[in-house]
Amino acid sequence: MGNQYFTVVKDGSVTVPQGFKAGGMHCGLKKTDRNDLGAILCEVPATAAAVYTTNVFQAAPLKVTRESIAQEGKLQAVIVNSGNANACTGQQGEQDAYQMRNEMAAQLGLPEHYVAVASTGVIGELLKMDRVSAGIAKLPERLTGEAGGAEDFSQAILTTDLVKKEICVAVQVNGETVYIAGAAKGSGMIHPNMATMLAFMTTDAVIDQAALQQLLGMTTNVTFNMITVDGDTSTNDMLVAMASGLVGNAPLNPAHPDWEAYAAAFRHVCEHLAQAIARDGEGATKLVEVNVSGAVSDESAQAIAKTVIGSSLVKSAVFGADANWGRIIAAVGRAGEPVNPETVDIRLGDITVLTQSRPVPFDEELALEYLKGNTVTIHVALNHGAGVATAWGCDLTYDYVRINAAYRT
Known part of the structure; x- marks a missing residue:
C-alpha cells in the first residue's frame, strides 16, 4: 500500500532505516x-x-532531552523506561533522569549530550534507580538491527496499551530509497496538544536540522495534535525524530525537489501512529474519525473537529451505537468558532442525518449497524468557507472507568 510518493514496508520498524539498532528488556x-x-x-x-507536551508540569526527562538536543542538534541514542513517569518528583527525579542519560552514554561510549531520555507511567513516584542502572548495564548487548530488537523496544515503551504501534515507509529521494519509520505508545490520558504519548521516528535521509524540526512541528499539528481519548494532556509527552543521513542524498529542505514526497511520507508515518493510538484508547471498542469541511479556516476546522471528537456525549453515543446527531451539532456549536447555524450538514458514514441544519429521515436500523462497526466516521460540512480538518478518537466505554479507577493499584 502507499500512494504516488511512498510505499509502506511490510512488517517495517525503527531498525529498517540504515544505521539504527533497538532493543528492550x-x-x-x-x-x-x-x-x-x-x-x-x-x-x-x-x-x-523533538516536540513536547504543552502541560505546564513537564517531567524531568523532557528537560534532559531538550538540553541534549540543544547542544548540537544531534542525538545518537534514546533511553526509555515505562512503568514510572518520573514526573513531579522534584530535584531527585531530575538527578535520576540525568543519571539515566549519563549511564547510557557511558555504556555506549558516547558524549552525554548525544543521549535523550524518555519515561512513561505513574506520576509522582521516584524511579527505582538500582533496577534502572542494572538494566542499563545489560541493555547495550540487546540492541540489534534485526526485527527482534525493534519488537522488544516497541514492547518496552507500552503502559496500558493493548498493542504495539509501529510503521515504516519507503520514499525516493535523489533516486535513492530512503526509509522513515516510527514506534509509539499511547492509550489513555490522550488529548490534543501532543496527547499522552511517546513516539520515536528514525530515517536514513540527510536532512537539515532546521528543516527536520519544522517538518516535525507542522506534521505533529495535523496528526498527533488531532487525537483524543479522554481530554487529559500528560506531563511526559514527547516525539523525537533522528536522521542518520546514511543514504547520502542531497540535504533535504523545502527547496529540495523531493521535499514534497518526503514530507508526505513523513506525515503518513505520524498519521498512522496517531490513529493507532486513538484506536487503542483505554477500553475503546472502535476508532472514531471526525472530518470537518467548509470552515472559515483550517485552524477553525481543527478546533471544531477536536471539540466533536473530545465530546464525552458524542463518544458515549458512538459506544452505544446511538445515531444521536444532536450531540454532534451541539459540540460544533460550542467550539467557539464561526458557524452559520443554518448551513450545517452531518453524515454518519454515508448516512445523512442533517441537511442545512435540519433533520432528515434516515434508516435507524442502518445507522445502528454502521455505528456497531469498529471504525465510525462523522462528516460535518459547515458550508461556510474552505477550511478542512480531521481528528481521531475513540468511544467512551465502561472499561475506561475500570482501567483508570485502579491505575496505581
Whole structure:
C-alpha cells in the first residue's frame, strides 16, 4: 500500500532505516514481567528534532532531552523506561533522569549530550534507580538491527496499551530509497496538544536540522495534535525524530525537489501512529474519525473537529451505537468558532442525518449497524468557507472507568 510518493514496508520498524539498532528488556519497574526498559541507537550522530507536551508540569526527562538536543542538534541514542513517569518528583527525579542519560552514554561510549531520555507511567513516584542502572548495564548487548530488537523496544515503551504501534515507509529521494519509520505508545490520558504519548521516528535521509524540526512541528499539528481519548494532556509527552543521513542524498529542505514526497511520507508515518493510538484508547471498542469541511479556516476546522471528537456525549453515543446527531451539532456549536447555524450538514458514514441544519429521515436500523462497526466516521460540512480538518478518537466505554479507577493499584 502507499500512494504516488511512498510505499509502506511490510512488517517495517525503527531498525529498517540504515544505521539504527533497538532493543528492550524487563528491569523490574513493572509489576509484570513485560519489558520496561528500551533504547534506540544510531551508529553515527543523527540529526535530531523533538516536540513536547504543552502541560505546564513537564517531567524531568523532557528537560534532559531538550538540553541534549540543544547542544548540537544531534542525538545518537534514546533511553526509555515505562512503568514510572518520573514526573513531579522534584530535584531527585531530575538527578535520576540525568543519571539515566549519563549511564547510557557511558555504556555506549558516547558524549552525554548525544543521549535523550524518555519515561512513561505513574506520576509522582521516584524511579527505582538500582533496577534502572542494572538494566542499563545489560541493555547495550540487546540492541540489534534485526526485527527482534525493534519488537522488544516497541514492547518496552507500552503502559496500558493493548498493542504495539509501529510503521515504516519507503520514499525516493535523489533516486535513492530512503526509509522513515516510527514506534509509539499511547492509550489513555490522550488529548490534543501532543496527547499522552511517546513516539520515536528514525530515517536514513540527510536532512537539515532546521528543516527536520519544522517538518516535525507542522506534521505533529495535523496528526498527533488531532487525537483524543479522554481530554487529559500528560506531563511526559514527547516525539523525537533522528536522521542518520546514511543514504547520502542531497540535504533535504523545502527547496529540495523531493521535499514534497518526503514530507508526505513523513506525515503518513505520524498519521498512522496517531490513529493507532486513538484506536487503542483505554477500553475503546472502535476508532472514531471526525472530518470537518467548509470552515472559515483550517485552524477553525481543527478546533471544531477536536471539540466533536473530545465530546464525552458524542463518544458515549458512538459506544452505544446511538445515531444521536444532536450531540454532534451541539459540540460544533460550542467550539467557539464561526458557524452559520443554518448551513450545517452531518453524515454518519454515508448516512445523512442533517441537511442545512435540519433533520432528515434516515434508516435507524442502518445507522445502528454502521455505528456497531469498529471504525465510525462523522462528516460535518459547515458550508461556510474552505477550511478542512480531521481528528481521531475513540468511544467512551465502561472499561475506561475500570482501567483508570485502579491505575496505581
